[in-house]
Amino acid sequence: MRRALSRKRFLTILSLYFLFLFLIFILSPLIGSVPISQENIWEAVRSGHITAENVDAHIFFYQRLPRIILALLAGGTLALCGVSFQALLRNPLATPYTLGIASGSALGASIGIMVPAFLYSWGPFSSIQLYALAGGLVVVALVYFLSKRQSYLPLVSLILAGVTISLICGSMILMVRYLASPHILVSIDRWLMGGLDIIGYGDLMTIAPFLIVTIPLLLLQANRFNQIAFGEEMAAGRGVHVLNLQRITLVGGAVATASVVSLVGPIGFIGLIVPHAIRRISGPDFRLLMPCSFLAGGAFLIFCDTLARTLMAPAELPVGIITSLGGGPFFLWLLLFKRNE
Amino acid sequence: MNDSLYLKADSISFSYPDNGFSIQNLSLEVRRGSVVGLIGPNGSGKSTFLKVLAGLISPSAGTVSLMAKDLRSVSRSEIARLMAYLPQKIPLSFGHSVEEIVSYGRFPYQGIFGFLAHQDNEVIDRCLQQTQVKQLRHKPVHQISGGEQQRVYLASILAQEPAVLLLDEPTSGLDLHHQTVFHELLRSLSRQGMAIVSVTHELNQAAHFCHEILLMDGGRCVARGRPQQIFTREILEPVYGERIHIGKLPVTGQVFILPKGRE
Numbered sequence: 001m002r003r004a005l006s007r008k009r010f011l012t013i014l015s016l017y018f019l020f021l022f023l024i025f026i027l028s029p030l031i032g033s034v035p036i037s038q039e040n041i042w043e044a045v046r047s048g049h050i051t052a053e054n055v056d057a058h059i060f061f062y063q064r065l066p067r068i069i070l071a072l073l074a075g076g077t078l079a080l081c082g083v084s085f086q087a088l089l090r091n092p093l094a095t096p097y098t099l100g101i102a103s104g105s106a107l108g109a110s111i112g113i114m115v116p117a118f119l120y121s122w123g124p125f126s127s128i129q130l131y132a133l134a135g136g137l138v139v140v141a142l143v144y145f146l147s148k149r150q151s152y153l154p155l156v157s158l159i160l161a162g163v164t165i166s167l168i169c170g171s172m173i174l175m176v177r178y179l180a181s182p183h184i185l186v187s188i189d190r191w192l193m194g195g196l197d198i199i200g201y202g203d204l205m206t207i208a209p210f211l212i213v214t215i216p217l218l219l220l221q222a223n224r225f226n227q228i229a230f231g232e233e234m235a236a237g238r239g240v241h242v243l244n245l246q247r248i249t250l251v252g253g254a255v256a257t258a259s260v261v262s263l264v265g266p267i268g269f270i271g272l273i274v275p276h277a278i279r280r281i282s283g284p285d286f287r288l289l290m291p292c293s294f295l296a297g298g299a300f301l302i303f304c305d306t307l308a309r310t311l312m313a314p315a316e317l318p319v320g321i322i323t324s325l326g327g328g329p330f331f332l333w334l335l336l337f338k339r340n341e
Numbered sequence: 342m343n344d345s346l347y348l349k350a351d352s353i354s355f356s357y358p359d360n361g362f363s364i365q366n367l368s369l370e371v372r373r374g375s376v377v378g379l380i381g382p383n384g385s386g387k388s389t390f391l392k393v394l395a396g397l398i399s400p401s402a403g404t405v406s407l408m409a410k411d412l413r414s415v416s417r418s419e420i421a422r423l424m425a426y427l428p429q430k431i432p433l434s435f436g437h438s439v440e441e442i443v444s445y446g447r448f449p450y451q452g453i454f455g456f457l458a459h460q461d462n463e464v465i466d467r468c469l470q471q472t473q474v475k476q477l478r479h480k481p482v483h484q485i486s487g488g489e490q491q492r493v494y495l496a497s498i499l500a501q502e503p504a505v506l507l508l509d510e511p512t513s514g515l516d517l518h519h520q521t522v523f524h525e526l527l528r529s530l531s532r533q534g535m536a537i538v539s540v541t542h543e544l545n546q547a548a549h550f551c552h553e554i555l556l557m558d559g560g561r562c563v564a565r566g567r568p569q570q571i572f573t574r575e576i577l578e579p580v581y582g583e584r585i586h587i588g589k590l591p592v593t594g595q596v597f598i599l600p601k602g603r604e
Contacts, residue, residue: 237426
């Protein structure tokens with residue numbers, strides 16, 4: 001029982017997702033290893049500044065809030081890129097990492113961490129983040145040029161090239177790890193597990209410019225994605241410039257994914273399970289699926305990060321472990337029991 | 342008279358860069374209300390020619406004109422409003438419902454978000470009705486039969502409100518009953534004025550439903566004419582080999598083609 005998407009249904013469903021995200025967004029920063037009083041936070045909001053004694057407000061505004069905004073942006077972006085790559089590759093099992101972006105970023109970061117001579121900072125960027133960003137983008141460019149034919153982009157070549165380059169990057173990471181000294185090994189491992197532990201808003205600024213451009217760019221392709229869901233030829237017959245759409249998706253998705261991964265590490269499974277869940281709840285129409293996946297992906301990562309901060313408090317679990325531990329079994333369940341639906 | 346010439350291909354040639362397969366010097370005129378069948382053995386270039394007609398690949402020589410305008414001078418979305426193309430294979434990946442699929446046919450008329458206006462809904466209803474799939478409108482498309490799916494896809498390209506339909510083996514994989522239902526549907530669309538080009542392997546259906554046949558072999562046009570002119574031993578045997586039998590029904594005069602058994 002599913003009707004064609006009307007403006008009314010679109011707005012209703014989208015508002016529900018907004019509401020859901022909003023609730024998680026305001027509840028989550030109040031929870032943490034240190035209990036904070038809401039009064040002190042209101043006090044800071046009312047007076048417009050945070051006094052030195054108001055420790056609660058410091059924790060709220062400089063530790064938890066930026067972290068939650070990052071979780072929202074990172075989770076939302078990964079889920080949105082997941083949907084976009086699923087549309088591009090016409091494969092519901094595609095993730096933002098299918099084309100090797102995360103592996104490229106991980107290799108870049110590992111090299112950046114291992115070679116001390118490479119360490120520097122450039123504005124708010126750390127060198128590790130820049131190497132991760134560059135690694136991800138180089139891999140996507142490689143995948144694109146390896147699979148591109150004269151006037152079209154064969155999807156199977158794209159996936160095969162992505163998977164192969166991922167594997168090569170994986171081996172190179174092993175090589176870097178083998179050569180690295182133990183304390184550097186710990187840093188590399190910690191980066192690979194993914195985490196949202198930022199303080200203040202400077203780090204957010206390093207991904208904001210990329211996301212401000214790429215997220216709307218991807219969202220605007222939704223109606224065209226509905227067309228290529230029925231094949232490139234069908235879409236072309238309807239007036240879609242298929243190669244352009246593929247390029248936009250590849251570049252937009254790659255830049256968005258690589259910028260997020262460069263800051264938070266390769267957090268897994270969000271890009272796969274969130275779109276699956278939303279497709280089940282709200283249907284496969286990309287005009288609804290894309291914005292809802294963004295909102296739900298953000299909410300999901302905020303939730304996982306809250307668990308990461310509190311489960312073993314005062315110690316913190318890497319959030320990548322939580323998303324994968326929750327996501328892995330969910331995915332297996334989809335694969336094994338829901339294959340006929 | 343020329344007003345009724347909807348689609349015209351003039352000396353079209355094209356070759357694939359990858360494998361060197363080519364079609365050469367193909368011409369075709371499709372008028373209002375006519376059904377043209379493209380027939381020929383596998384690999385004779387029928388689908389390639391259809392893609393050139395649809396504007397999906399541009400010919401290396403020759404021109405295609407749609408409503409007397411060179412296809413190259415018409416924007417993609419304007420082409421899609423005048424001419425609809427149904428590919429041979431349509432992937433099923435994401436579990437859309439019948440109504441959603443038909444609604445996507447309105448794409449060439451939509452803005453960036455593509456919400457449906459009242460008029461769009463009327464067109465969708467009409468197309469669902471025309472193709473007799475209205476009762477299935479809320480079902481996921483992978484839960485209906487192959488014959489129904491094919492009619493749903495036809496409905497979805499009819500929602501483009503085209504004047505010309507290009508169909509690539511629309512009845513392959515359908516049983517005899519559904520083939521006939523589908524072809525009768527095409528016949529009634531053509532009576533309403535639509536011009537239709539259909540690639541097909543169903544020679545008997547083509548003999549019955551097409552006004553004109555273009556027989557292809559090895560990327561070239563072997564013969565062009567009315568079905569009675571084309572379905573003769575002299576013309577078909579060199580293309581399909583000697584093991585076919587061509588006959589005529591005694592009362593209606595309808596042509597039929599059968600495989601010849603070993604003697």
